[in-house]
Amino acid sequence: MKQSAFSKSFSRSGLAALTLGALAVGGCATIKPATDAETATSAQASLPVQPADWTSIREKVGDVRPGWIAEFNDPQLMELVEEAMANNRNLQAAAANVRRARAVIRQAGSAKLPSVDASGGVQRNQSFENSGITSFSAGLQANWEIDVWGRIEAGQQAAIESARVAEADYLFSQYSIAAAVAQSYFLVIEAEQQVEVAQGIVDALTEIRRIVRLRYRYGFASAYDVSLTESDFATSVDTLQTAKNGKLEALRALEGLLGRYPGADLKTPNALPAVPAPPGEGLPSELLQRRPDIIAAERNIAAAINNRKVSEAARLPSFSLTSTLGTSSTDLGNILDPANIVWTLASNILAPIFDNGRRDAQVDIADADVEATVALYADAAIKAFTEVETALDRGVFLGRRRIALETATKETENALRLSNLQYKEGEIDLIDLLSVQQRLFGAQSNLLALKRAQLNQYLEINLALGGNWRVIAPPEPKDEAVE
Structure with missing residues (x-):
C-alpha cells in the first residue's frame, strides 16, 4: 500500500517540527559545564582564612624554584632519580591512569556525534512439504542523541577534569618518588657511616679489653673491671651488627624504589652531601595554584559539579x-x-514520567559527591599548609641542634683523649673511661642522624612547596592531549 502525499508531508513536517522544537527548548534551558570560577568559588569557600605570609620563624628567602635534586650536586643521586622515573612501578601505574583517563574523554565525547552500525544476515524459511526460501539482508543504521540539555557535554567535561586529576596525581607522584629516592639514598650513606662509627667503638673496646685482661692478670684490675669491659664490648658488637643490618635494609629499599631486584649491591659514596641553601618558600596563596595534589583536589570538585549537572539533565x-x-x-x-x-x-x-525517585536520588548522590570533594580539597589544603609550616620550623631547629651536637662531639673527643691518658696513669677508674667512650659514640651517631635529618628536611620543604624536582618539566605519557 502506497503512502499518500498528505502522509509523506505530515511525516516530514512532524519530524522537522520535533527536531526544531527540541533545539529551541535546548537553547533556552541548556545546562552548561562547570566553569573554573564556579569551581574556585566552591573551593575557596571551604578554606580557613590564610595569612599573607608563612608564620614560621624562619627568615624569608624568596620565591619557590625548581631543580631541588640538582642542588645536592651529586651526579649519582640524579642518575638514580632518573632511573626511578623510568622503572618505578607505582609511577608506571600513575602514567597508565593518565592514559586511561584520556581514553575516557574520547569515550565520553563520542556521544556528541552519530554512531553508525552495519548489519547483515541470511535467513532460511523451510516447510516440511514445500521448498524453502533463502533471503539475504544488509543495512546501515545511524543513531544520534541530540544533546539538548548539555548532558553529554557536561559528562565529557567531567571526564576532562578527571583526566586533569590523573595528570596532577602523576606529576605529584614524580615529585614524591624523587624525594623518596633521595631520602633512601641518604639513609644508605648514613647507615654506612654508622657502621664505621660502630666499628670504631668495637676497635677501641677491643684494645681496652686487652689492657684490662692484662692488668687483671698482674693484679692491677679487678674481676668487676673485666666483667664491665666484656659487657660493653658485647654491647658494641650488637650495635655494629644492628648498623650493618640497617645498611642492608636501606639498600634493598632503595633498589626497590629504582625498580631493581633488591640484591643490596648498589655502591654509594661514604659521606653525606652538604645541605643546600634553604629554598624559596613563596606565599601560602601561591601554594594552592602550584602544588599538584591540591590542583588534583580542585579538579575533583570540577568533575563532581559536572557529574551533578549530568544527573540534573537526566531528569529531562x-x-x-x-x-x-x-x-x-x-x-x-x-x-x-x-x-x-x-x-x-x-x-x-x-x-521520564515515573521512576520511583531513581533520578532524584542520582541528583542527591551527585550533590553529596560535590560536598565530599569540597571537604577533601579543604583537608588537602590544610595538610599542605601544615607540612610547609612544620618543615620550615624544623629547618630552624635542626640548624640550632647541629651547632650543639657538633660542639658536644668535639668536646667529647677531647675528653676521651684525656681520659685515656688518665686511665693509663691510674688517675681514673675504668668505668669513667668507658662512660666517656659511650658518650662519644652517642654524640657521633646523633650527629650523623641529624645531618641526614637536615637533608631530609630540605627534601620535605621542597616537596611541601610543590616545586618541581628538576628544572625541565618531565615528559608526560605519550597520548592525546587533554582538550
Missing part, C-alpha cells in the same frame, strides 16, 4: 534521531538493486 526529556538504510532479497546477486533498498528516518523523544 531526551531527543534522538535514527536513520536506517537496508536491503533484502532472495537472490544474493540482486541485494544491491535500488528497487530493494529502503531507507527510514525517525525522531524520538523519551521523557
Whole structure:
C-alpha cells in the first residue's frame, strides 16, 4: 500500500517540527559545564582564612624554584632519580591512569556525534512439504542523541577534569618518588657511616679489653673491671651488627624504589652531601595554584559539579534521531538493486514520567559527591599548609641542634683523649673511661642522624612547596592531549 502525499508531508513536517522544537527548548534551558570560577568559588569557600605570609620563624628567602635534586650536586643521586622515573612501578601505574583517563574523554565525547552500525544476515524459511526460501539482508543504521540539555557535554567535561586529576596525581607522584629516592639514598650513606662509627667503638673496646685482661692478670684490675669491659664490648658488637643490618635494609629499599631486584649491591659514596641553601618558600596563596595534589583536589570538585549537572539533565526529556538504510532479497546477486533498498528516518523523544525517585536520588548522590570533594580539597589544603609550616620550623631547629651536637662531639673527643691518658696513669677508674667512650659514640651517631635529618628536611620543604624536582618539566605519557 502506497503512502499518500498528505502522509509523506505530515511525516516530514512532524519530524522537522520535533527536531526544531527540541533545539529551541535546548537553547533556552541548556545546562552548561562547570566553569573554573564556579569551581574556585566552591573551593575557596571551604578554606580557613590564610595569612599573607608563612608564620614560621624562619627568615624569608624568596620565591619557590625548581631543580631541588640538582642542588645536592651529586651526579649519582640524579642518575638514580632518573632511573626511578623510568622503572618505578607505582609511577608506571600513575602514567597508565593518565592514559586511561584520556581514553575516557574520547569515550565520553563520542556521544556528541552519530554512531553508525552495519548489519547483515541470511535467513532460511523451510516447510516440511514445500521448498524453502533463502533471503539475504544488509543495512546501515545511524543513531544520534541530540544533546539538548548539555548532558553529554557536561559528562565529557567531567571526564576532562578527571583526566586533569590523573595528570596532577602523576606529576605529584614524580615529585614524591624523587624525594623518596633521595631520602633512601641518604639513609644508605648514613647507615654506612654508622657502621664505621660502630666499628670504631668495637676497635677501641677491643684494645681496652686487652689492657684490662692484662692488668687483671698482674693484679692491677679487678674481676668487676673485666666483667664491665666484656659487657660493653658485647654491647658494641650488637650495635655494629644492628648498623650493618640497617645498611642492608636501606639498600634493598632503595633498589626497590629504582625498580631493581633488591640484591643490596648498589655502591654509594661514604659521606653525606652538604645541605643546600634553604629554598624559596613563596606565599601560602601561591601554594594552592602550584602544588599538584591540591590542583588534583580542585579538579575533583570540577568533575563532581559536572557529574551533578549530568544527573540534573537526566531528569529531562531526551531527543534522538535514527536513520536506517537496508536491503533484502532472495537472490544474493540482486541485494544491491535500488528497487530493494529502503531507507527510514525517525525522531524520538523519551521523557521520564515515573521512576520511583531513581533520578532524584542520582541528583542527591551527585550533590553529596560535590560536598565530599569540597571537604577533601579543604583537608588537602590544610595538610599542605601544615607540612610547609612544620618543615620550615624544623629547618630552624635542626640548624640550632647541629651547632650543639657538633660542639658536644668535639668536646667529647677531647675528653676521651684525656681520659685515656688518665686511665693509663691510674688517675681514673675504668668505668669513667668507658662512660666517656659511650658518650662519644652517642654524640657521633646523633650527629650523623641529624645531618641526614637536615637533608631530609630540605627534601620535605621542597616537596611541601610543590616545586618541581628538576628544572625541565618531565615528559608526560605519550597520548592525546587533554582538550
